[in-house]
Amino acid sequence: MSNPFGVSSASSSTILMPRMVTVAAVQATPVFMNLEASLAKALNLIAEAALKKAQLVVFPEAWLPGYPAWLEYCRDVAVWNHPPVKKLYARLIENSVVVPGPTTEALSAVAAEYRLTVVVGVCERVTEGSGRGTLYSSMLTFNPAGELINHHRKLLPTYSERLILGPGDGRGLRSVRTSIGRIGGLISWEHWTPLARQAMHQAGEDLHVALWPSIGEMEQIACRQYAFEGRSFIIAAGSIMRARDLPLELEPIAEIANDPDKLILDGGSAVIGPDGKYIAGPAFDYEAIVMARINLNRIREESLMMDVTGHYNRPDLFELRLKTGEMTSVPSLAPNPLDDSKLLTTSLPTSEGIPKEMLPDFPENLINSSPSKVA
DSSP states (O other): OOOTTSOOHHHHTOOOOOOEEEEEEEEOOOOTTOHHHHHHHHHHHHHHHHHTTOSEEEOOTTTBTOOOTHHHHBTTTTSTTOHHHHHHHHHHHHTSEESSSHHHHHHHHHHHHHTOEEEEEEEEEOOSSTTTTOEEEEEEEEOTTSOEEEEEEOSSOOGGGGGTBOOOOSTTOSOEEETTEEEEEEEGGGGGOHHHHHHHHHTTOSEEEEEOSOOOHHHHHHHHHHHHHHTOEEEEEOOEEEGGGSOTTSOBOTTTTTOTTOEEEEEEEEEEOTTSOEEEEEEESSOEEEEEEEETHHHHHHTTTOOTTTTTOOTTTOOOOOOOOOOTTSOOOOOOTTOOTTOOSOOOOOOTTOOGGGSOOOOSSEEESOOOOOO
């Protein structure tokens, strides 16, 4: 029987093929305050994730050279003109990442070697021009060609972080198009900044990376809320740190002074779906590479009920305008050949025509608890 609409019965019954991506959140301990050793460990972890067929690898906030948890867990850090803190700050500057520089070149090379996307949180310093004495919590995104396609500085350091970190600008509040979908991200408490969230939703993320020092109960809620609100997948990465990793220059607070194995950053890394439910993790208290194989078609499915930039939005009543506030100390990025700044809807990679045996074959929820043997 002919189809009155001129569509063959075979075409009308076609099932939408899965669009599969394998993602990884690295939950590990860097070599604190040692950029060279931490970078070596990062490169090995990226290689390990790549061998497990990861297409996106995400590191926590300030993982290079390690999140400055001493701001919370050591005494007298806010004492005016305190010599031990001044010396420690100078050491942190020396071990922070210059963009571009040798560290970004190494990350670019490993991303290109394994043909994957890498997102890493760094403590960033500036060598020339304004801001030479200021550090930033930054997020760097490298595509499979090894290009630095996004450079986001945390908008506002949180609470005690303001003792050592400066505010960023809005230039990195965007998503970038890659071969596995549009990727964007926020750092830590930016997930509790409503207008920053909406700006990222309007940027059209398929995959949102959430970088944290560690991801406790409220942080887990923030990640799940973001996924549910934005109808995007969340790859959330947190670090592992023990009291013994604190700098020797400072005295730890009484609660941990006699317990060097006490966890002060306990991970919590996870992969979360666009319905706000966990796909992998959360993993706590140990080093791990938290991996998941996700189907990007689920974004379309979950968009039926809510799209905060489309059918569940009232642009006639509300308007959001992003002012990038670009700082002169931020180096310019090369144009991303896949990017289109006017594209604010999801752009999903297709797997039509790809033989099934060529697709990654991972269980839906995979946690590897031994990410690396490198110290």
